[in-house]
Amino acid sequence: MSQDTATYDAASEFNDRASLSQKVQATLHKYPWLSSTMVLVVASIIFSFFNENFLTPSNFSLILQQVAIVGAVAAGQTLIILTAGIDLSCGAIAVFSSMTMAKLVQGTPGEGIPNGLAIWLAFPIGLLVGMLGGGINGFLVTKVKLPPFIVTLGTYNVFLALTLTLTKGTVPSIEMDPFLLTLGNYVNLGPFRVTTGVLFMFAMYMVLAFVLRYTSWGRHVYAVGDDIDAARLAGISVNRVLMSVYMVAGLTFALAAWIVIGRVTVASPNTGGDLNLDAITAVVIGGTSLFGGRGTIFGSLIGAIIVGVFRNGLTLAGVDLYYQLMAIGLLIIFAVSVDQWIRKARK
Amino acid sequence: MSKSPILQAVGLTKSYGRVVALDGSDLELFPGEVLAVVGDNGAGKSTMIKCLSGAEIPDEGQIILDGQQMSFKRPNDGRHAGIETVYQSLAVAPALDIASNLFLGREMRKKGPLGSVFRMIDSSGMRKAAKEHISALGIGTIQNISQAVETLSGGQRQAVAVARAAAFGQKLIILDEPTAALGVRESRQVLKLIESLRDRGMPVILISHNMPQVFEVADRIQIQRLGKRAAVVTPKTHSMNDVVAIMTGAMTVDKKDQALTPVR
Numbered sequence A: 001m002s003q004d005t006a007t008y009d010a011a012s013e014f015n016d017r018a019s020l021s022q023k024v025q026a027t028l029h030k031y032p033w034l035s036s037t038m039v040l041v042v043a044s045i046i047f048s049f050f051n052e053n054f055l056t057p058s059n060f061s062l063i064l065q066q067v068a069i070v071g072a073v074a075a076g077q078t079l080i081i082l083t084a085g086i087d088l089s090c091g092a093i094a095v096f097s098s099m100t101m102a103k104l105v106q107g108t109p110g111e112g113i114p115n116g117l118a119i120w121l122a123f124p125i126g127l128l129v130g131m132l133g134g135g136i137n138g139f140l141v142t143k144v145k146l147p148p149f150i151v152t153l154g155t156y157n158v159f160l161a162l163t164l165t166l167t168k169g170t171v172p173s174i175e176m177d178p179f180l181l182t183l184g185n186y187v188n189l190g191p192f193r194v195t196t197g198v199l200f201m202f203a204m205y206m207v208l209a210f211v212l213r214y215t216s217w218g219r220h221v222y223a224v225g226d227d228i229d230a231a232r233l234a235g236i237s238v239n240r241v242l243m244s245v246y247m248v249a250g251l252t253f254a255l256a257a258w259i260v261i262g263r264v265t266v267a268s269p270n271t272g273g274d275l276n277l278d279a280i281t282a283v284v285i286g287g288t289s290l291f292g293g294r295g296t297i298f299g300s301l302i303g304a305i306i307v308g309v310f311r312n313g314l315t316l317a318g319v320d321l322y323y324q325l326m327a328i329g330l331l332i333i334f335a336v337s338v339d340q341w342i343r344k345a346r347k
Numbered sequence B: 001m002s003k004s005p006i007l008q009a010v011g012l013t014k015s016y017g018r019v020v021a022l023d024g025s026d027l028e029l030f031p032g033e034v035l036a037v038v039g040d041n042g043a044g045k046s047t048m049i050k051c052l053s054g055a056e057i058p059d060e061g062q063i064i065l066d067g068q069q070m071s072f073k074r075p076n077d078g079r080h081a082g083i084e085t086v087y088q089s090l091a092v093a094p095a096l097d098i099a100s101n102l103f104l105g106r107e108m109r110k111k112g113p114l115g116s117v118f119r120m121i122d123s124s125g126m127r128k129a130a131k132e133h134i135s136a137l138g139i140g141t142i143q144n145i146s147q148a149v150e151t152l153s154g155g156q157r158q159a160v161a162v163a164r165a166a167a168f169g170q171k172l173i174i175l176d177e178p179t180a181a182l183g184v185r186e187s188r189q190v191l192k193l194i195e196s197l198r199d200r201g202m203p204v205i206l207i208s209h210n211m212p213q214v215f216e217v218a219d220r221i222q223i224q225r226l227g228k229r230a231a232v233v234t235p236k237t238h239s240m241n242d243v244v245a246i247m248t249g250a251m252t253v254d255k256k257d258q259a260l261t262p263v264r
Helices: A002-017 A020-030 A034-050 A057-082 A090-106 A119-142 A148-167 A196-214 A216-226 A228-233 A238-264 A275-285 A297-316 A321-346 B045-053 B075-080 B098-102 B123-136 B154-168 B184-199 B211-217 B240-248
Strands: A186-189 A192-195 B007-016 B019-029 B034-039 B060-065 B068-070 B083-086 B172-176 B204-207 B220-225 B228-233
Touching: A020 A034, A020 A321, A034 A297, A034 A321, A057 A090, A057 A192, A057 A196, A057 A216, A057 A238, A057 A275, A057 A297, A090 A119, A090 A148, A090 A238, A090 A275, A119 A148, A119 A238, A186 A196, A192 A196, A196 A216, A196 A238, A196 A297, A216 A228, A216 A238, A228 A238, A275 A297, A275 A321, A297 A321, B007 B045, B019 B034, B019 B045, B019 B060, B034 B045, B034 B211, B034 B240, B045 B060, B045 B075, B045 B083, B045 B172, B045 B204, B075 B083, B083 B154, B098 B123, B098 B154, B123 B154, B154 B172, B154 B184, B184 B204, B184 B211, B211 B240, B220 B240, B228 B240
Parallel strands: B019 B228, B034 B204, B034 B220, B083 B172, B172 B204
Antiparallel strands: A186 A192, B007 B019, B007 B060, B060 B068, B220 B228
């Protein structure tokens, strides 16, 4: 016992002697969302110097509306990245779901289906399509044992092709069902004026955060991403967890599609092109490790907002669009470098 | 002294293609003892353990647990029957804390609708129970039950895995080379844990390559050779050299000189 106390004292003494950078490293290691929150705060302060309109409720309302779609997709993407996977098809699934919903409601008069389906049928089918898309990814990852990167690179093209087949490559101008447009409506929250889509995205984060933190399933998602063999040996049915993650993610992509329809008021096959990579960018900047098992869902929300703040702030500061792209690129590299550095604290 | 075995394997046979890994091997584990299983590479130690824990299905033979014949189909079947296995590869999730690891795959739910409807896990209850399990095994060096496992040493991590097995193993615990990845001092910790398991009356099967360790903790030593049980001896009746000789086939032990019945 005395020996144990001695080792403990030695350990705490060692901690006391740890250098500042080691302490920072350990703290960031413990709270992976901390660095992204700091980036958000610092960036906001800097941008407010360049333009007085930046730090205003109306501008932040605008930013939130701009990030609602990416944020919603990033929520599902976070689940997948937490399991050490990746989904390059997230945007394609979202667009395909939105097109399915819209097409079903509208019907195709030219092809003998003049009346569309009722919305209470079309909407769930659209969500189901998203889940099914995720399910196909999950099946290929768990049963066919392909790397998630390859699987979703393939399905990205497949879903894109299906979307184009469905629309014949045109942007249909659709008399959209009012229910499908719900998330485009505005609400006033004090000085903020945002769409219901923004609130819906926040709600998605709340639900997923709860599930990840307070249910067995959430723990298992982290465990599978952290060390898949250890999870298997602990008696977790790893494949079932992975399958459910891809399906839940597919569902969130379909829900994100609902926000898309509300925002652009049509279902267009061309809206989701940047979504795939933007969602991954948000997750990575939000401090979730691409190696799995480490990160938080709210980090991704912050990550999505950071991207929005950078775009908006740089625009208000009069920076050329090209340099905005460059800034986002550097931000990604910075975020992953920080992640690598933090992971070294393990040893 | 007619104790009946808690776990008995009779004529276990398992082949992978044309390779016969296990060729009609027997095993008896008696209540409250530590049985070491040793053997050269390819002697069928691992296959035997996999059959006993349900990770592999034997082609032939019987597994009798507590007088009941078992037919394990999936890895979790052995676990449900009360057999817990600790693997050499430090099978814990590094980023999760000690309590989460202890209950990984078997999380406790909150009572009432929070648990049944919202499926909320009982984190504080698990932390409390984890603390009890850890201290019951006399693992005093772990300071904080909610620290991440990656902050622990290899020995402490293996201690968490052993504590998990001890917490949920109702019938017996299998340790598959638990010290293979550990240093000398850390191995010491794990050996102490094995002894404290035995002191609590928990039967243990220990698979190991490390002869000094085997001789330190085992009550009986089963030696596997070419997929069969070559002999069962005790550390008192035979030396390490004898065991190695039996392992390699240089020596055979007459049935009447073996330790086929409990020695404790």
